[in-house]
Amino acid sequence: MPGLGWTATSLSYVGWVPNVESHLSFSLIGAGVGGGVNRFSKPYTDPDRVGRFAWALQKRQTDDFLVPKWYKRWRMPDVVQHWMLAGSSQPTPTPVRIDEATGKIDCLCDEQGMLVGHIYMMPHQPSFYDRCVQTHLLGWLRGTMRRTEPWDDAALDALGPRIHQRVKADSAGSVAMRFALMRSGEVRIWYDEPVEGLSPDHHYYLAKQAYFFVKDMAHDHVHHEPASDQITPLKIFRHENREQALKSEASWRRETLWKLSREMEIQSRNDTLDKFREAMGILAYADAFQKSLLPYLRDLDDPETFVPNKSVYGFNYEHIRESTRIRIDQMAAKRTATGQLLSALAAGAFAAVALLSSLVATRNAALRFDGSSAEPLHISVPEPVLCFLAEFPVVAALISAYFVYHAFAFCLSDVLLHKPSKRTQLLRGLCLSAAQRFKLGARGAHRLIAGAYILLNGTLLVSLVIGLAMMSDPAFREWLNAVMGGPYGN
């Protein structure tokens, strides 16, 4: 079984691509991931041969820095690599249940149960010549993927070796890893040969990035931040001796389940509606993993078969699921009520102002009608505000609408916008560094962060008012005309 090369090398790793009940689809690899992904997926035409060739190429950039991506790419181009996977599906036995009488695992052969092939990492080329050659290679790869002519089985069979040959020849410093991705989500990554000059740790770092790439291509990041999917680990598969191999087989399953359970606990502590819902989603995956992969281990003597896993127990998620569902219902009801209250407040405020205006107008009209000598009432609005509203009615309306939208989003911020960003992480980093520098401790650091935000919010609010006031000043318009070289008026 060619896919079992992971047992022949010490540089072997195992992980799980989350999916629910073995529903990984090889035909959808690379689909819906977004821009920058080229994909290719063709079935074999021979009716006796059920399978397909799947191929995906993506330009990926490491974005673990505070500066914008484009700036980092310009200053440090080695943060960009091209990652590619190419493989064909093969049959594999899939465990379906444990025979209670014999204790053996019943397996069914899934004709397209495993995708086997290579993962390639093509680094940035500092040399102009190497860069041109690699660019030409990438052009060939993308052009081949976009070919519209029918592919026969012989062409598909020849495609894998051809890709391998071209990448090794035309991408200097490229690294090729083998992979086997099961429909259950189990993924094995291994190196046929060590990469010269790299330590075992460096092989592991690259294998982890390959794992993240496979997850991005094969799995839809639904219940967590896509760019931060470290929930399921990639573990080193140690098999120097039988005992170690058995331990490895059990430990990666156990740690995957633990990490899913832990992530669910962490999300639940956030006390926001979207995090609770994500927790429920992660629970579903944990349950799916528990049912599909936890009960079985690969037989060390014959990795094509399975034995019962007696060393790891699962969790009963029924109660936590019910408890989380109740909290979601409570929070959703509270959010709905808050949204309705905000709408009522906003509408009520506008209605009150309109009612006041009409009452004053009615009273003043009545005074004139009666010929009374009483002074008419005036609604007092600051002169600059009134001038601004009169001169820029559309601007005032748009700004007010945008402000109200953000006010709603803020109050319902776990349902609508306002996700964290690099800017907020920058401020957090600044305050933490200052706290460490001045030995403030956690309480002092927390107060520093809160104070920094208060100062920033106040500055922004003041600058909004001052900015609008300055721009509505006729002197500003004169200056603008002078700068822009034309009568731009309003």
Add this chain to the structure above:
Amino acid sequence: MTSLLMIIFAVVVIHLFFTTLAARKRVQAGGIAQTEEFLNAGVSLTTLNEGSVPEPDSGSMVTTREGVRVVRVGDGIQVIPTRTISRDLA
């Protein structure tokens, strides 16, 4: 033109204002405990900027994301791992 500039200016400032207001709300919600977690995890301006946040231990509540820089060195490569805090943390 002035109206357009006003709208652009107001949109940018209002967005920044509410984004930072929401971030402050998250910081308040996380409390001193969350700040302590960040301090214990070695998160600072330098580590965030360089992508060199240390690997969190198994008890840490700070989730991280990992990347890699691959530098061509002669005929081979040098692999430099990077790490920062998860993008859904304020």
